[in-house]
Amino acid sequence: MLDESQRPAYFLYMVQEWLTLVLNLVVAGMAVMLVSLALELRANVGITGASLVTVITLGDNLNITVQQWTRLETSISAVKRIRDFNETVKPEGKPSETVVPREDWPSTGRIELRNVSAAYDAEAPDEKPNLALRNIDLEILPGEKVAICGRTGSGKSSTIALLLKLLDPVPGTPSEIMVDGVSLHDVNRAILRRRFGALPQEAVLLPDGSSYRQNLDPLDMGASDGDCRRVLELVNLWTVVESSGGLDASVTSTSFSHGQQQLFALAQAVLRRQSRAIRLAASGSPAPGGVLLLDEATSSVDRETERLMQRIIREEFKSWTIVAVSHRLEMIMDFDKVVVMDKGEVVETGNPTTLVALEGSKFGKLWKAAKGE
Structure with a gap:
């Protein structure tokens, strides 16, 4: 039961690691393309440097955005479960349970x-x-x-x-x-x-x-x-x-x-x-x-x-x-x-x-x- 309870968290962690890897590869490809274009077109050095910094931080920003969006979806799902619980679970008490015994009850314990x-x-x-x-x-x-x-x-x-x-x-x-x-x-x-x-x-x-x-x-x-x-x-x-x-x-x-x-x-x-x-x-x-x-x-x-x-x-x-x-x-x-x-x-x-x-x-x-x- 403990293994089963940890399975969703483990899957989420693996997906996040795979997302990080893919985004890093995409950023690396974009950086290579940017440098290649800058050398081919002999672009301004300042603009090329700023572009490289932007590309490098792009991966981290995308990773954080996707993870925060996933966390938001998970939190909303938790709220939905609480709402469903409130709407579907019957209260413990029953309408017929209205009897309030006298103050000294139980007095003997039979x-x-x-x-x-x-x-x-x-x-x-x-x-x-x-x-x-x-x-x-x-x-x-x-x-x-x-x-x-x-x-x-x-x-x-x-x-x-x-x-x-x-x-x-x-x-x-x-x-x-x-x-x-x-x-x-x-x-x-x-x-x-x-x-x-x-x-x-x-x-x-x-x-x-x-x-x-x-x-x-x-x-x-x-x-x-x-x-x-x-x-x-x-x-x-x-x-x-x-x-x-x-x-x-x-x-x-x-x-x-x-x-x-x-x-x-x-x-x-x-x-x-x-x-x-x-x-x-x-x-x-x-x-x-x-x-x-x-x-x-x-x-x-x-x-x-x-x-x-x-x-x-x-x-x-x-x-x-x-x-x-x-x-x-x-x-x-x-x-x-x-x-x-x-x-x-x-x-x-x-x-x-x-x-x-x-x-x-x-x-x-x-x-x-x-x-x-």
Whole structure:
């Protein structure tokens, strides 16, 4: 794919080099003709010299003109693609997604999936969708810690995408996704993603030039300087931010290592939970539970950082429902439930400790394979 992506640029470079060669040959021929005519006609020396200078610079000027014209055409093509994208790509949201749940939703974190099938190409015309999830039936109780595991391509991350409405159920199927009794079908997507906590495998920072404060509180939930400092101290990043100039200093792609970026993403989730609890308490509502989604959040960090992240998640989100995708099976042994997936289907559920001891269980086989037994 990298070779294919570089092919047009390589072809353009070759054409430009060929153009330079041809123009230089043309200029050389014109110079020879000019000198020959000047000698034959015994022209004025000054006029001949000026003509030679003009001919020599003609090639460079023609080369620059053609290259700039090509660059203009390329730029106009890019603008045309953006216009076509704006006119043809459908918006993510649907007109029916107008439901805005109450302020404290989700308050318990009960999740129910009934007969859910989903595909990334579900709306492709005249094509049978390639299902990423098949007939998923799953119930997650309030405050339950659930781990989803399985081999690559089994549908683990697709389940997380489904709960965030990054992946929609196949149209026309009698599926149902409920969170605390509210169907996600008509819930506004932006509201849904503001209410759920999420920790991705690759942390995302705002573009260079944004401040640490803006990255910590991108939704502007009113977090104070003290709140921001406390969550950064919790994940051991305050000294890094302080040495860089404080909360108002600019963040760049080199401000954090990969492991520190994951810790910063965890600080974002903790700050969002704390800000929500403060806001609900001010309105007279008790601090509710919620839903935290983890998609391989600790797969790219070292063991020490992973233990720190696990401790913070257990302490800060102890009343929340946690749905975690992980390849590291030892991380999920203290979870309440494990869901084993294969080819987009749920093939086994149960307590991880019980399943490891159960002869012939799918999770037991994954555990033995991970341990090399």
